Amino acid sequence: MSKSLLIISRQAPWAGPSAREALDIALAGGAFDLPLGLLFLDDGVFQLLPEQQPSALQQKDLTANLQALPMFGVEALYVASRSLSERGLSEQPLALPVEQLDDSALSLLVDRYDQVITI
Amino acid sequence: MATLHLLSHSPFSDSRFASCLRLLGPQDGLLLSGDAVYALQPGTAQLQALQLMPDSIAVYALDEDLQARHLPVPERALAVDYPAFVELCATYAKVNSWL
Amino acid sequence: MKFAIALFAPAHLPSSRRALRFAEAVLAGGHEIVRLFFYQDGVHSASSNAVSAQDELDLPAEWRTFVEQQKLDAVVCIAAALRRGVLNAEEAQRYQKPAANLAAPWELSGLGQLHEANQLADRLICFGGH
Numbered sequence: 252m253s254k255s256l257l258i259i260s261r262q263a264p265w266a267g268p269s270a271r272e273a274l275d276i277a278l279a280g281g282a283f284d285l286p287l288g289l290l291f292l293d294d295g296v297f298q299l300l301p302e303q304q305p306s307a308l309q310q311k312d313l314t315a316n317l318q319a320l321p322m323f324g325v326e327a328l329y330v331a332s333r334s335l336s337e338r339g340l341s342e343q344p345l346a347l348p349v350e351q352l353d354d355s356a357l358s359l360l361v362d363r364y365d366q367v368i369t370i
Numbered sequence: 371m372a373t374l375h376l377l378s379h380s381p382f383s384d385s386r387f388a389s390c391l392r393l394l395g396p397q398d399g400l401l402l403s404g405d406a407v408y409a410l411q412p413g414t415a416q417l418q419a420l421q422l423m424p425d426s427i428a429v430y431a432l433d434e435d436l437q438a439r440h441l442p443v444p445e446r447a448l449a450v451d452y453p454a455f456v457e458l459c460a461t462y463a464k465v466n467s468w469l
Numbered sequence: 470m471k472f473a474i475a476l477f478a479p480a481h482l483p484s485s486r487r488a489l490r491f492a493e494a495v496l497a498g499g500h501e502i503v504r505l506f507f508y509q510d511g512v513h514s515a516s517s518n519a520v521s522a523q524d525e526l527d528l529p530a531e532w533r534t535f536v537e538q539q540k541l542d543a544v545v546c547i548a549a550a551l552r553r554g555v556l557n558a559e560e561a562q563r564y565q566k567p568a569a570n571l572a573a574p575w576e577l578s579g580l581g582q583l584h585e586a587n588q589l590a591d592r593l594i595c596f597g598g599h
Contacts, residue, residue, distance in 0.1 A: 259466075261386075261389070292389065293385055293389055333392070354392045354393065357392075357393050358393055358394065358395045358398075359395075361373055361393060361395070361466065362371045362373070362395055363371075364464075365464060366464055367373070367464060367465075367466040368467075368469075369466055369467060369468050369469055370469050
């Protein structure tokens with residue numbers, strides 16, 4: 252039985268390489284068929300906004316890569332509802348099908364995984 | 371499955387401390403290292419937040435970081451050295467570093 | 470107990486030193502290190518080219534000595550390394566870059582090695598940030 256890994260992505264999409272490198276860990280794990288989850292927390296929720304234009308910053312399209320996650324077998328996608336509301340995003344349609352979790356549900360989510368990486 | 375959370379950023383200039391506290395389960399542990407030990411600074415809302423957590427949540431601080439900063443260890447926290455840090459990682463089911 | 474240790478910070482940040490002191494304590498405590506995996510800015514902790522003042526800590530040298538003496542499996546993520554300009558001789562040659570700054574005992578490899586280490590280990594401990 253493979254150990255499961257939760258990746259918590261906390262950085263905004265264009266803050267540096269963290270958002271992309273957190274995703275790379277998820278995609279690599281998915282390619283090996285490992286049980287993975289991805290939680291967007293704090294500024295990480297900004298990765299989920301639709302209609303971003305990374306080309307304006309000469310960056311690669313993170314959204315397209317995030318949307319590839321199910322193809323790599325990573326479908327357990329979560330977002331912290333408090334992080335959304337703090338940033339005025341509670342009513343905002345998001346670019347990915349993510350399950351919204353409140354603080355107590357987040358704690359239970361972390362409990363369910365064998366390992367966690369918070370980037 | 372209790373988790374040991376590792377913090378190493380200042381709780382004053384960074385949001386990791388606050389986010390971590392909201393995520394803690396009742397049996398989890400918190401280990402402060404680097405500038406995160408400033409959360410033990412007396413007279414702060416951050417120390418108060420730690421003191422208000424249930425006693426079931428253990429708070430540890432890396433001794434070298436306390437010594438370097440000449441910070442006292444409040445009752446709420448236990449100073450640990452590296453061997454104790456290693457054993458805590460073995461005792462808790464998993465470790466979550468807030469990188 | 471088996472530990473996988475991942476480092477995300479360069480040698481000049483305290484978390485790199487903290488990771489090394491922790492790794493030493495892991496072995497001193499009779500535990501095993503399955504793999505060291507350097508990712509993100511952690512690739513800089515493996516640089517051959519850092520120069521420390523005589524009276525200052527030479528952390529890259531300490532990492533190197535530790536890995537060599539303990540015969541540890543020490544992997545630097547190749548994608549993270551390339552984009553940060555950390556290259557061994559083979560990659561420097563491949564990409565026609567003027568210099569190599571990564572050498573043995575470090576090996577360049579992919580994120581699969583991090584995942585494999587996690588599966589083999591009882592505990593994954595990450596160090597980084599500050």
